[in-house]
Amino acid sequence: DTEVTQTPKHLVMGMTNKKSLKCEQHMGHRAMYWYKQKAKKPPELMFVYSYEKLSINESVPSRFSPECPNSSLLNLHLHALQPEDSALYLCASSRSGQTAGEAFFGQGTRLTVV
Amino acid sequence: RKEVEQDPGPFNVPEGATVAFNCTYSNSASQSFFWYRQDCRKEPKLLMSVYSSGNEDGRFTAQLNRASQYISLLIRDSKLSDSATYLCVVNMEAGFQKLVFGTGTRLLVSP
Numbered sequence: 001d002t003e004v005t006q007t008p009k010h011l012v013m014g015m016t017n018k019k020s021l022k023c024e025q026h027m028g029h030r031a032m033y034w035y036k037q038k039a040k041k042p043p044e045l046m047f048v049y050s051y052e053k054l055s056i057n058e059s060v061p062s063r064f065s066p067e068c069p070n071s072s073l074l075n076l077h078l079h080a081l082q083p084e085d086s087a088l089y090l091c092a093s094s095r096s097g098q099t100a101g102e103a104f105f106g107q108g109t110r111l112t113v114v
Numbered sequence: 115r116k117e118v119e120q121d122p123g124p125f126n127v128p129e130g131a132t133v134a135f136n137c138t139y140s141n142s143a144s145q146s147f148f149w150y151r152q153d154c155r156k157e158p159k160l161l162m163s164v165y166s167s168g169n170e171d172g173r174f175t176a177q178l179n180r181a182s183q184y185i186s187l188l189i190r191d192s193k194l195s196d197s198a199t200y201l202c203v204v205n206m207e208a209g210f211q212k213l214v215f216g217t218g219t220r221l222l223v224s225p
Contacts, residue, residue: 010187019157031211033211035215041217042201042215042216042217042218043158043201043215045212045213045214045215048210048211050210050211054160055210055211056211058214066192088155090157092213094211094213096211097142100149101146101211102160102163103148103203104159104160105157105158105159106157107156107157110133
């Protein structure tokens, strides 16, 4: 099973809303990632969790707050977003260790901020 | 300099052609290398990992040149279904999982 499941698939939210994106994997991977992808651009790394601890934060604004409740789940809490935050948000997981394994991606959440 | 760079293309080729993509990376300590393919409005999907000795999977061949810090992907006998964006991905820091995408190269295969 090489599946990473993201919910919801689509989300429209106002600038004052609070919402959460969810990601789940059951491959036993101990590294999980959030990426943001704008149209016609490559995915841009936001956060990396390794063994449920935040290991990389690529200077992401605090209106994005990641959480890793356990080794299978990854959340991204959203608050007071801006219209320019509208994008495809991709979750991925991989083996952890000295060298990163291949990352498997969920289908993404297409976020629109109005 | 960007951490991982690719020629954005597009590469327009006829069916049956051979096409090659290159990707350069900035950190000589990078350990893991991958090629992904992404179709329009879909998530990236792993095409192949890139090993030091080079590796082949059917019509696809990947090579790594550590001295020059680039990886390549060769596609032989292109099919219409190969039309997609090809992204190289590099783990930029040894001991950490920092998988960074290149800018992507768009391939269009025409009949």
